[in-house]
Amino acid sequence: GVFCSHGPEGAGAIRDVAQFVVHDINNLLAVIGSGLRLLDCQSDAAYRKAIVSKMQHAITQTALLSRQLLDAARPRAESIGGFVAGSRLAALAGTLDQALRPDITVRTDIAPDLWDFDADPEELYFALLNLYRNAADAMPNGGTITVAARNVEPSAGAIREFVEIVVADDGEGMTEEVLSQAFIPYFTTKGAGSGTGLGLAHVRRFAEGRGGAIGIESERGAGTLVRLFLPRVHAAGLPSSIVGTEIAYTPSANG
Numbered sequence: 001g002v003f004c005s006h007g008p009e010g011a012g013a014i015r016d017v018a019q020f021v022v023h024d025i026n027n028l029l030a031v032i033g034s035g036l037r038l039l040d041c042q043s044d045a046a047y048r049k050a051i052v053s054k055m056q057h058a059i060t061q062t063a064l065l066s067r068q069l070l071d072a073a074r075p076r077a078e079s080i081g082g083f084v085a086g087s088r089l090a091a092l093a094g095t096l097d098q099a100l101r102p103d104i105t106v107r108t109d110i111a112p113d114l115w116d117f118d119a120d121p122e123e124l125y126f127a128l129l130n131l132y133r134n135a136a137d138a139m140p141n142g143g144t145i146t147v148a149a150r151n152v153e154p155s156a157g158a159i160r161e162f163v164e165i166v167v168a169d170d171g172e173g174m175t176e177e178v179l180s181q182a183f184i185p186y187f188t189t190k191g192a193g194s195g196t197g198l199g200l201a202h203v204r205r206f207a208e209g210r211g212g213a214i215g216i217e218s219e220r221g222a223g224t225l226v227r228l229f230l231p232r233v234h235a236a237g238l239p240s241s242i243v244g245t246e247i248a249y250t251p252s253a254n255g
């Protein structure tokens with residue numbers, strides 16, 4: 001696989017983001033509106049089910065978009081504060097399961113002694129939802145998403161203590177060309193109304209805004225693995241003993 005952990009800067013001016021988001025939300029509302037009209041005049045059960053599933057997809061996408069707009073508008077300093085108890089991650093991963101298609105299985109492998117880490121729980125929820133959605137999109141015929149989490153000691157490649165969360169799929173994977181652009185805001189290989197190209201940019205902003213990091217490994221035909229690193233906090237919500245200010249975790253430089 002190829003490792004890519006950097007891309008151009010975040011979402012940019014709020015006005016630019018708003019323009020795209022409003023455009024996308026209008027498209028999604030049109031999908032929901034026409035879905036409702038179709039439901040009104042269709043009696044075939046399978047057809048109705050397909051329409052409902054399309055509408056649910058559009059609603060989730062709309063929630064993600066409004067979330068991203070909110071994030072772009074929020075001053076960075078305001079997102080400081082809050083943490084996720086390590087013991088709650090498994091429950092969170094389980095809740096997300098319900099947002100997925102029935103042909104996709106989520107397997108969790110979360111260390112039982114997982115440290116508490118720096119993240120707003122709601123932001124983490126949306127970050128994971130973005131990663132799940134990408135994984136699901138890469139598995140049109142179904143498959144397995146694995147969510148794993150472990151503690152990373154400073155000796156294991158970082159000079160601070162981190163919690164590592166991995167979201168892996170066995171889907172289509174990415175070409176090197178797609179991988180190198182995956183973090184660029186509005187870069188998408190998905191059709192209009194289905195991809196926004198903001199998902200990974202948003203997840204990256206979330207991780208880095210917390211002093212963490214993100215990395216992706218992907219291989220065409222084999223699957224994709226996203227690693228999120230979030231700094232450990234101690235129960236009071238204070239940052240852990242900081243040995244250094246830089247993250248020593250530096251992925252190989254070919255990305």
Ligand code: ADP
Nearest residue numbers: 134135138182188189195196197198199200224
């Ligand atoms: P979007 O999902 O709206 O397209 P993202 O920023 O989340 O926006 O992703 C950008 C692109 O990266 C996607 O269009 C897709 O080509 C690729 N990508 C992201 N995650 C995966 C994945 N798990 N498997 C394969 N390709 C992916």
